Amino acid sequence: MAFINKVDNNLNNLTSINKQQKNNNELNFSDVLKKELNETNNLMQKAEKASADIASGEVQDLAKASITIQKAEMKMKMMLEVRNKAINAYKELLKTQI
Incomplete structure (x- = not known):
């Protein structure tokens, strides 16, 4: 029974750590939009x-230059x-x- 309690406590600790990491790593829409822009x-x-x-x-x-241009076009679209x-x-x- 002690083993089950220990596993349960470890899972609870991991869950709380994951929640803290999610809160620290949360990005709002404006941050994501700025990053993408x-x-x-x-x-x-780079394409220019x-x-x-x-x-x-020069x-x-x-091929690499062509791929760079195509990536930029797709991202812009x-x-x-x-x-x-x-x-x-x-x-x-x-x-x-209203």
Whole structure:
């Protein structure tokens, strides 16, 4: 019986530790959005540099440069869709009558 109580106590301790870690690691929507915008901006800057390198002939690996450009395009498309969804949600909120 003592073994079961010890296991139960250990599980309770782990649960409380996990809850504390979740509280410390919680991100709100604005933090996530800022992080994604910064990441998109960084990818776009890398894509512009890769495009300039391709145009000037200074590119070392054409496939890698192409992949960098495609990643930036996809990330930008995703951010535009998030923006469009947010605008549509805002418009819907404006339409609601109180």
